[in-house]
Structure formats: structure tokens, C-alpha cells
Amino acid sequence: MKRNDARQCYDIPIYNRIYPFLLKRRSDSLVYHTFNLDVTETVKYIRAYNATKPEFRLKFFYVFCAAFMRMIVLRPELNRFIASNRYWQRNELSMTFLVKEDFTDEAPETSNPLTFKPEMTLMDYARVIDDYINNAKHVSENSNYTDDTIAFFMKFPVWFVALVVKVLGYMDKLGKAPSFLREADGLHTSVFISNLGSIGITGGSPHHHLYEWGTTSLFITLGAMERKREFDDDGKVISSREFIQIGATVDERITSGFYFIKSLKLLQDLLNNPQELEKVPEIPRDTITKKEYKAKVREADRQRRLAKKQARKKS
16 A cells, blocks of 8 residues: 555564554544743754844744654654554654734634655754744735635535545545645644633643544644742752753554653653754665565564574583
């Protein structure tokens, strides 16, 4: 079986292969994790950059997104999804987030996926995201691909819309959906990020569910940045650190909990050392081919037979 948006993963641990059959839906497989990130060094980095290069204002959200996408590049199992009881490695590195034209109830929202290249550096990410936000904030003046596509279909009778959605859903399940569906739909992406701190939500970051529609296996929410201080006996500040809380929702079938937690620790390391994002990463191998997997299995079987033969000789 082949898809037009991903490659099938074969080198999956035996125990994990049963997950798609036992846990058929993403809603059966949700794992929630709250993680407090120390972003003190990131804030210092941004202030230093903006002080010397005023022509482009670097923002925390840009650095966070760059660090998160770099984490996915270096930890490729996070860029997987389950479809048709199989594991798939996404062909693209992508991200979706909501943008409102302004902070009013009536302001339109835009959420088209952004596609990146694995070798991109911090400023590459920052400029792509900045351009997208600036364009999205003028959605009334520019065409909104997602809204235009939905508006076109909603002109038809309800039964026809239901039929189209059912057919597209079936095609998507088989990996044969047209490319315009992924371009218009923010739920066909490596990760969906919701910056709740930007609208003033404090006191933590709530978790968001995953959708059955699409292929997104990761949903991240960001809370507001908070400053934590430590005082000595005289009431003087001896330590001041900046923290931000993220709520992570992940389809547990795509990778192990250990792999995910280790990935979040990598994210923290990148935020502690944002200058690393200026470098082009060494991109690891994400998955092996079916032919390579079969050769690996044959070699493992050969090694087991050899070990048994040697054990018999010793006995």
C-alpha cells in the first residue's frame, strides 16, 4: 500500500504493531502531558538579537516554533501517523497554527499549514512564520484558501456536502486524497500549535484533543510566560527565571512515552541554547525501506540460529 503524503514504516517494535488494531482511533490513544519550559536563555537571546538588528523583530513564538520543528527533525518518529492500521512517516515537515486578524469576536481566523525544509535554520523559520502572520492578518484583503474552499462546497445541498466529505475522508484514509486537501486543511500537518498565551490565558495551558479527521498526531498549546523569582532572607532577588507551560497531546501509538519525553528534553536544551538553531542540523535517517527491513529481519534470524547452534555445541 502506498500514500501520496507519506512512506510506510516497517521497522516497528513487535508490541507496537498491534496498537492500530486495539486502539483504532486517535481519541482512543490520547496521552496528555504538561511540561514547564525554562525559557530564560531564549528571552535573553531574543532581546540581544532585537537590540542589534532592529530591521527584523524576532519574537518568542518564532523561536519556539523553530525549536519545536528542529526537535521533530532530530526525532523523526514524532512526524508519524496511523492510517489503515499502518504506521506512516510523513513526507513533509509542517506546522499549523491559528492567526486572528485582530482580537475581536468577529475577526476571521486563518489556519493553513506551513511547510518547512529539515535543513532550515532559525531565521528561515522566523521569516516564513512572520510573512504568513502578516499576510493572514489581512485576510479580508487577501484570499483565504481554507475559507474559500469551504465556502465553495457549502453552496451545495447538505446531502452533497456530506457525500463529498465522506468520499474525501475515505480517499484520505487510503492516502489518495488530492493535494489541495492538505494545502487547505490544517489537520494534515506534523503538529498543530495553539499560542493561548497570546490571547492572555494565564494559570497554565489547557490540553487540546486530537481530531479523527486528517493525520495530525501532535497538538501543542502554549500558556502565558511567567517570571519566577527567588528571594534571600532580606527580601532581595537572588534568582529570576522565565517559564512557559505547554500542554502536549499526542497519539501514543506513533512512538513510545520514553521517546516523547526524551524529545521534550531536547526541546528544553534547544531553548536553553537557541544559538544552536542558527546551525544547519545533521538530519538523521527517519525510516528504512521494506527491502532494508526484510534484510534486517533475515540477518536477525541468522544471528539467532547461529547463537542457538553455538549454545548446543557448548552443551
